[in-house]
Amino acid sequence: MVPRSRRGGRALLPLGLLFFAIGVSGAVVEPFRALFLSTAVRASPVQLTVFLIVAPLSGVVAATLVGRLSDRRAIRRELLVATSVAGLVGMGLTAFVRDYWALLALTATATALAGALFPQALAYARQHLTRGGASAAMGISTLRTVFSASWVAGPPLAAILLRAGGFASIFVAAAAMYVVAALIAVLLLHKVDAPLSTAGPAPDLAGTPSASRSTLLRTAAAFTLLQCPMTLCVQALPLYIDADLGGDATDAGLILGLCAALEIPLMLSLGVLASRIRIRVLVLAGAGCGVAYYAFATITPSVWALGGAQILNAAFIAAVAGLGISYMQDMLPEQPGRVTTLFINSFPVGAMLAGPLFGLSQRFGYRYAFLIASALCLAGLLVLLATDPRGRSRLSSPRPSSP
Incomplete structure (x- = not known):
């Protein structure tokens, strides 16, 4: 057998x-x-x-x-x-x-x-x-x-x-x-x-609680905040390198290619680690890498320094875009279609939000695109920290009753 x-x-x-x-x-x-x-x-x-x-x-x-x-x-x-x-x-x-x-x-x-x-x-x-x-x-x-x-x-x-x-x-x-x-x-x-909703939970999902609707929406909002910078800064990167770092479009292509090359082994490594470390911990750590990368990109002195920081960017993308799927699927295991779609939709919604933010960076300077991106990642990280994936938000958890 x-x-x-x-x-x-x-x-x-x-x-x-x-x-x-x-x-x-x-x-x-x-x-x-x-x-x-x-x-x-x-x-x-x-x-x-x-x-x-x-x-x-x-x-x-x-x-x-x-x-x-x-x-x-x-x-x-x-x-x-x-x-x-x-x-x-x-x-x-x-x-x-x-x-x-x-x-x-x-x-x-x-x-x-x-x-x-x-x-x-x-x-x-x-x-x-x-x-x-x-x-x-x-x-x-x-x-x-x-x-x-x-x-x-x-x-x-x-x-x-x-x-x-x-x-x-x-x-x-x-x-x-x-x-x-x-x-x-x-x-x-x-x-x-x-x-799964009609057949009952799979053996390894027995006892897994389902998240409430509000918890799912808060988590989706957090991933929207985290994925908006991916579109915003890809749009801004060539212009930022040309206007502020003294490089050209070729340098932007090399940096994006380096990040993509690093993402592949990192996604596989995080998949292995997910069997030993809670996915939530890995996703939160990845979001922290996003905060750090975009903050560094705001003050980076050169193209090559920005290239060296791509390990942080790749770790951020691998954790959020890779493990983020499993993170949300674990929250509602009996409805994988609904919850997976909710996660996937966070990317195009984030991409639409990136449009006006990119316009602001064109008006005030392309460094601001990376500063905004760091702030968005921090906001997304804080929302994830404040939201219990089992269904209860720490920000709104009820106070214990008086004895």
Whole structure:
């Protein structure tokens, strides 16, 4: 008889292929979306702004609705297929449509629905690995690492495709990745018999308390505060290096590449540590690294000093973006679809908040972007510290009654 942990571990190979396909589908499109709209579609600045707001907002709505549905019926694998097909339709049509309003409608429907594929894949992985007896935290960290690796390969591939076949080629490539994702879900992934909420807790989740709605929302708000700086400072970094540190765009690319390279082993290492140290401790330590990194970046004297601090930045991203998923999944183990979507949605919401903050840094100086980022990380850390993941906030815990 095959041990349960081995059965759960075997799922990592097809899941790894799925996550790589999901990652490449986004990595070949996202870096060039604004350029595509500006040049091929000839969208005005106002139209571009509207598009870049509608896209993440519609994605958040679609992912939330799919996440709630996925926890009510045993259809998670079917949802993986459906969202993959939606991605195929969205990217396939975008490859040829050049009318702005048609593209906006397509983005708010099919492409938004495809955005639910990533959180649903994470929810499926959590449920399958847990039922198979494997370490969910280690498995999720491994899969998140594969997703990060796909973003190392995706943008260079997109640049090659763009030179060879124009924008149509990158959208066709993204559509092909959604086909791969659908085939993996149909042929290689096992059906999950029933949601945890109806089948009862898995053996290693017995006795695990579920967090209250307010606790979940506070925690999601904390992760929004922590992930907003990731977008804000990626936007500001090239300009900061050019205007304040005497470097150029090449230096920014090298620093971002170094950070991405460091994230991969750190995510795997944190996944291993999660079996020995509480995930909450690791996430809090990672948030502290974020506070320290952005504070140092505010006063850094040179590009190379900033490059040396990327170990702090990578530890911050690995803990928050990697273990943060398992942290929230542990808070509501019987509804992995809902809670995973709540965590994933914190990133696009944070990205939308980064827009006006970036505008402030353009007005007052790019160092302020990193100062704001450090303050946001500190605020997120404090909210996590003040919120008991078992469901009670220390800030609002009732006072003991008088004897």
